Amino acid sequence: MNNRKTVWLALAASxxxxxxxxxxxQSAAPDAGKxxxxxxxxxxxxQVARGEKVYRENCAGCHGSDxxxxxxxxxxxxxxxxxxxxxxxxxxxxxxxKNMLRMTIRRxxxxxxxxxxxxxxxxxxxxxxxxxxxxxxxxxxxxYSAWARRNAQAAITTGGNQ
Ligand code: HEC
Numbered sequence: 001m002n003n004r005k006t007v008w009l010a011l012a013a014s015x016x017x018x019x020x021x022x023x024x025x026q027s028a029a030p031d032a033g034k035x036x037x038x039x040x041x042x043x044x045x046x047q048v049a050r051g052e053k054v055y056r057e058n059c060a061g062c063h064g065s066d067x068x069x070x071x072x073x074x075x076x077x078x079x080x081x082x083x084x085x086x087x088x089x090x091x092x093x094x095x096x097x098k099n100m101l102r103m104t105i106r107r108x109x110x111x112x113x114x115x116x117x118x119x120x121x122x123x124x125x126x127x128x129x130x131x132x133x134x135x136x137x138x139x140x141x142x143x144y145s146a147w148a149r150r151n152a153q154a155a156i157t158t159g160g161n162q
Contacts, residue, residue, distance in 0.1 A: 037141040042098075043133035051134030054127045058119060063087050067138050081115045089139035094147040097154035101132050 031039045056065070062084040063069050069086030076082050085091040096104070105128050108118035119128070136144060 035141055037145065041136065041144060043129075043136065047130045047133040048137045050127070051130035051132070051137075054123060054131040055134050058123065059087075059131065062116070067135055081113075084116070087135045087138070089143040093135065094139060094143050095150065097151045097158075098132065099154065099158065102128055105131065 055063075055067075063086070064084075067086060067088040069088075069091065070083035073083050073085040073091060085093070087093050093101070102125075104116070105123070106118060106120035108114070109116035110118065123131070136147070139147070
């Protein structure tokens, strides 16, 4: 099989996997008012609702209640560390595949010279996925689609990213 065909097959397989992911099941709530792309996102309304609570209790103090972060997030503080960036799609959170977002939240930024605390001992895998869902619910279709493409690419190179 040639390479292009392999990549295409892997893409198709990852799209199928995403479609079959049990966590993506919608609740009984109708999808009225949602664009098709919004309906196709990997998370459910229930995950967004759970994620909102997780976010409020653990993240809002630094990243802001609306995920807009610190306005000066590009400028390091006097200690050389960066202020909390926006997570709402206006910074570069959408550059990172889901596994990397999970890892950032589990391990925090300290191992990389940053200051975000780790949440691996505090939040379950489901809570971490829920908070990612809540964060992504703030992203436009355009930003979400750009993220989904990178996420699918990462799934091919790392052998799975659902
Ligand atoms: C004490 C402040 C603080 C708390 C609490 C905090 N963060 Fe952060 N976060 C930061 C900082 C600062 C950074 C930038 C990297 C660094 O310095 O560690 C960051 C970076 C991130 C990034 C990477 C963003 C990017 O664009 O690459 C994500 C994702 C993130 N935080 C999500 C969360 C989530 C979700 C929570 C709650 C579970 C949370 N953070 C709680 C301060 C915080």
